[in-house]
Amino acid sequence: MADTIPRYHERRTGRRTxxxxxxxxxxAVAPLLWAIISSLRPGDEIFRYLSPVSIRTVVPxxxxxxxxxxVLESSFTLALLNSVIVTAVSVALGLAVSSLAAFALAMIPxxxxxxxxSVMVVSFLVPFEAIAIPLATTFRQAGLxxxxxxxxxxxxxxxxxxxxxxxxFLGIPISLSEAARMDGLGWFGIYRRxxxxxxxxxxxxxxxxxxxxQWQSFLWPLLIAPAPGVRVAPVAIADFxxxxxxxYGQMFAAATLTALVPLVxxxxxxxxxxxxxxxxGEKE
Amino acid sequence: MVTQANxxxxxxxGRSGPSGxxxxxxxxxxxxxxxxxVATAALFLLPALVGLVFLRLVPxxxxxxSSFTNRLGELSTANFTFLFTDPQFLxxxxxxxxxxxxxxxxxxxxALFLAVALTRRVPLVGIWRTLILLPIAVPQTVSAIVWGVxxxxxxxxxxxxxALGIPSVPWLVSPTTALMSIIILCSWVxxxxxxxxxxxxxxxxxxxLYEASDLDGATGWKQFLHITLPGIRRPLLFVLVADTVANFxxxxxxxxxxxxxxxxxxxxxxxxxxxxxxxxxxxxxSAAATVVLVGIVIAVVTVQFRMLPGKD
Numbered sequence: 001m002a003d004t005i006p007r008y009h010e011r012r013t014g015r016r017t018x019x020x021x022x023x024x025x026x027x028a029v030a031p032l033l034w035a036i037i038s039s040l041r042p043g044d045e046i047f048r049y050l051s052p053v054s055i056r057t058v059v060p061x062x063x064x065x066x067x068x069x070x071v072l073e074s075s076f077t078l079a080l081l082n083s084v085i086v087t088a089v090s091v092a093l094g095l096a097v098s099s100l101a102a103f104a105l106a107m108i109p110x111x112x113x114x115x116x117x118s119v120m121v122v123s124f125l126v127p128f129e130a131i132a133i134p135l136a137t138t139f140r141q142a143g144l145x146x147x148x149x150x151x152x153x154x155x156x157x158x159x160x161x162x163x164x165x166x167x168x169f170l171g172i173p174i175s176l177s178e179a180a181r182m183d184g185l186g187w188f189g190i191y192r193r194x195x196x197x198x199x200x201x202x203x204x205x206x207x208x209x210x211x212x213x214q215w216q217s218f219l220w221p222l223l224i225a226p227a228p229g230v231r232v233a234p235v236a237i238a239d240f241x242x243x244x245x246x247x248y249g250q251m252f253a254a255a256t257l258t259a260l261v262p263l264v265x266x267x268x269x270x271x272x273x274x275x276x277x278x279x280x281g282e283k284e
Numbered sequence: 285m286v287t288q289a290n291x292x293x294x295x296x297x298g299r300s301g302p303s304g305x306x307x308x309x310x311x312x313x314x315x316x317x318x319x320x321x322v323a324t325a326a327l328f329l330l331p332a333l334v335g336l337v338f339l340r341l342v343p344x345x346x347x348x349x350s351s352f353t354n355r356l357g358e359l360s361t362a363n364f365t366f367l368f369t370d371p372q373f374l375x376x377x378x379x380x381x382x383x384x385x386x387x388x389x390x391x392x393x394x395a396l397f398l399a400v401a402l403t404r405r406v407p408l409v410g411i412w413r414t415l416i417l418l419p420i421a422v423p424q425t426v427s428a429i430v431w432g433v434x435x436x437x438x439x440x441x442x443x444x445x446x447a448l449g450i451p452s453v454p455w456l457v458s459p460t461t462a463l464m465s466i467i468i469l470c471s472w473v474x475x476x477x478x479x480x481x482x483x484x485x486x487x488x489x490x491x492x493l494y495e496a497s498d499l500d501g502a503t504g505w506k507q508f509l510h511i512t513l514p515g516i517r518r519p520l521l522f523v524l525v526a527d528t529v530a531n532f533x534x535x536x537x538x539x540x541x542x543x544x545x546x547x548x549x550x551x552x553x554x555x556x557x558x559x560x561x562x563x564x565x566x567x568x569x570s571a572a573a574t575v576v577l578v579g580i581v582i583a584v585v586t587v588q589f590r591m592l593p594g595k596d
Contacts, residue, residue, distance in 0.1 A: 017401045024398060025415040028476060032418060034440065035430050047433075057440060101332035108325040109318075116329070121585075123340040131343035131574075133561060134350075138343070157335025160526060167518050171488075187324045201484055212477070216424050218536060234423040241429055255426040262421030266414060 032259065034058070035252045039067050043249035067253035075228055076254050079236035084261060086148055086232060087214045090155035094210040095203060097156055102165035103191045107177060117166070120159045128154065128220070136223040146227040155214045161206040168202035169195060215262055233258045344578075351572035363572035373573060375548050376556040379463065380532065383552060384584075387467050387531050392523060394475045399482035400508060413483065416476040424473070424536035431469045432456070432541050456542055459549035466550050469537050474530070478523045485519030486512060525585050532581050553577050 038046045041060035049056035071077075104110075105117050135154070144150035177190045185193065196203070221232045231239075237258060240251045354360040367373045402413050419427065434441050435455040442452035455465045493511050502510070513520075535554040538544060544551030544559070553573065560570035 015407070017404050017406050020401055021398075021406060021412045025412050028416045028419055028472070031427075031430050031434060031472070032422065034434075035426070057443065097331040097335065100328045104325040104328035108321050108328065110322045110325040113325075119341075120332070120336060123336045123344075131340065131347060133567075134343040134346040135339065138338075153335075154339050157332060157339050159336065159340075162332060163525075164522060167522055171518060187321070187328070191328075205481060205484060208480075212420060215421070218423070218425055234425045237423065237429075238425045241425070251429070255422070255430070258426065259418075259422050263418065266417055266421055 036256050039249060039252035039256045040064065041249060043067070043247040046248045046252075067247075067249040068257070070247075071250050071253045071257065075231070076233070076236050076240075076257075078229070079231045079233045080257060080261075082148070082151075082230055083215065083233040083258070086151045087211060087261075089148075090152050090214040091207050091210045093152070093156045094158055094161060095207055098158060098161040098206055098210075099165050099196065099199070099203065100191070102162045102169055103187075103195055105162070106166045106169035107190070107195075108187055120162055123159050132220055132223055136220075139224055144224070146225050146230050148230060150224045151221060151230065151232065152214075154220060155210060155217070158206075158210055158213065160213075161209050164206050164209065165199065165202055168199055172198055211262070211265060347571045347574050350567050351569075351575045353568060355568065363568045364576075366569055367572055367576065370569075372548065372551070373556060376544070376551040376553050377576075379549065379551055380553040383463060383467065383534070384528065384531055387470060388524075388528050390467070391471050391474050391478060391527055391531075394471065395478035395523065396482055396520075398475065398479045399486055400512060402479070403483055403486045413476075413480070417480055418476065419473050420477040422473075425540065427469065427473055428537045428540040431465075431472070431537070435465055435541075457546060459545075459547040462542055462546055462550045466534070466537055466542070466552075469541075470531070470534055474527065478527055481519050481523050482516060485516035489515035521588070524588050528584055528588065529581055532577065532584075 037058060037060060040063045042062070042064070045061065101120070105113060105120070139145060139150050139153075144153070172195065176194055180190050180194055216234065217232075218234045218238065221235050222238075225231065225235075233254070237251065237254050240246060240254055351363055352359055352361065354362045398416065402409055402416075406412065422430075433439055436442075437452065437454060437457060441455070445452055454461050456462050489511060493515070494507060497507055497511060533554055534552055535558065538550050538552050538555045539558065542550045544555045554577075557570050557573045557577070560566045560573060
């Protein structure tokens with residue numbers, strides 16, 4: 001009896017919570033749905049039924065994939081591919097670099113550790129947009145203009161990811177690594193065999209930061225990779241929008257395609273990211 | 285997405301080998317161990333340090349140098365004197381502070397509220413979380429363009445308000461509502477993102493704490509104050525700092541939708557810096573404004589670190 005009461009109570013509050021959660025979810029999704037619907041109708045029909053709101057606002061008179069066909073036959077496909085490559089490499093490299101640094105900052109005692117951590121945190125407070133201009137000059141001199149490497153490098157050194165991982169590493173009981181050291185495991189072994197396996201949720205969180213940073217980046221690609229061969233998707237979409245006589249149907253089709261990749265990533269990452277740390281061993 | 289799970293046996297640096305005769309002095313062994321720790325730390329940190337030095341610190345240094353350089357290339361504070369007498373800069377500073385004072389509490393309160401709601405036993409909870417997180421995945425150029433259409437005076441938002449019998453709102457075209465519209469757009473993008481970090485934090489709080497307080501008859505609000513809030517101190521500090529920084533740097537929506545207008549009402553400091561650098565080719569005062577912005581951000585973040593109890 002004592003066991004069933006809280007559960008019944010929980011289920012009821014859970015249902016009531018839905019009354020808050022569903023409207024919020026609708027608000028989050030509605031603008032995207034509208035963009036998707038717009039991508040399925042002819043470009044000149046998008047603005048015709050906006051006001052007053054009627055059934056035609058959300059239901060197209062004709063549904064067609066013509067916009068998608070046009071977009072995929074254009075150079076946008078290459079831009080999308082560039083975005084995928086650049087982002088995937090940025091996340092992989094960024095996670096390796098950040099987790100190694102975060103581990104050293106959290107675990108290995110060395111003089112000047114606090115100062116170094118402060119420098120790293122402060123460095124991510126420097127707006128990247130502001131330093132993009134001098135940095136782009138340096139990159140051009142180094143011959144990195146219009147290369148994928150030039151697009152990837154700035155995303156790898158991410159202070160925010162280091163900060164997040166260090167915070168997490170500090171929360172792992174020190175007794176685990178002390179015991180491992182007693183058993184003769186070195187720092188790299190502790191990093192690899194204890195901290196990385198325990199840090200899956202945080203690694204995914206840091207990966208999400210790196211992913212979002214690179215997938216959203218707009219000003220940097222504009223400065224360093226303007227050539228059509230290395231153009232990324234957000235720049236290509238902006239180019240769409242800036243064309244005179246923009247076809248909004250095609251623009252929304254390109255937007256939908258660009259949102260599809262992160263959608264898949266998020267469906268995978270969200271579950272992992274928020275999954276509980278049941279195996280931490282002991283809690284502080 | 286690459287994760288580094290599944291530890292494989294790899295090269296192990298710094299493993300204490302079968303070295304050292306029993307007669308070796310303990311002091312020397314200890315100092316050698318310390319030296320080895322320093323060397324290992326240096327190896328761990330090297331890639332990140334190289335990146336941060338060449339990609340962040342060197343260009344930042346360049347910005348500081350050019351902020352203290354006048355048009356003739358001499359060392360001078362002329363750029364700062366200009367800025368602090370320029371009504372446009374002072375206006376954008378005021379707008380940025382107002383923006384931050386509204387959007388940060390708003391986003392964090394909403395994110396925390398949703399995180400608590402979505403860690404209860406809600407049917408299909410994963411789906412709701414993912415849907416609310418979706419807007420962050422949309423490139424800013426796209427979300428700006430989509431919201432630009434939603435905000436049109438004859439757009440669907442006003443159409444919806446009209447259907448509810450509410451008079452239409454001028455959104456981006458009036459100085460009184462433009463900043464609010466940008467806040468709505470940025471919150472639409474950001475709240476789900478910050479919520480996700482807090483959801484992860486709440487999940488790490490041991491279930492047993494809640495069960496024990498259930499037995500004590502504690503209410504939901506008391507559980508929130510005494511278990512949830514202290515339990516997520518670290519992720520909350522992270523969200524507080526990262527969200528504040530992100531909101532000081534809002535740029536793309538302003539650039540695409542309003543260019544700082546109408547009447548400078550959305551001229552956030554990043555837009556001011558951009559216009560100085562790109563439209564007016566005034567590198568010096570744009571760099572000076574950047575230095576001011578970074579100074580404010582560092583000051584605010586330092587206060588936030590102090591405010592939350594405990595170190596780290």
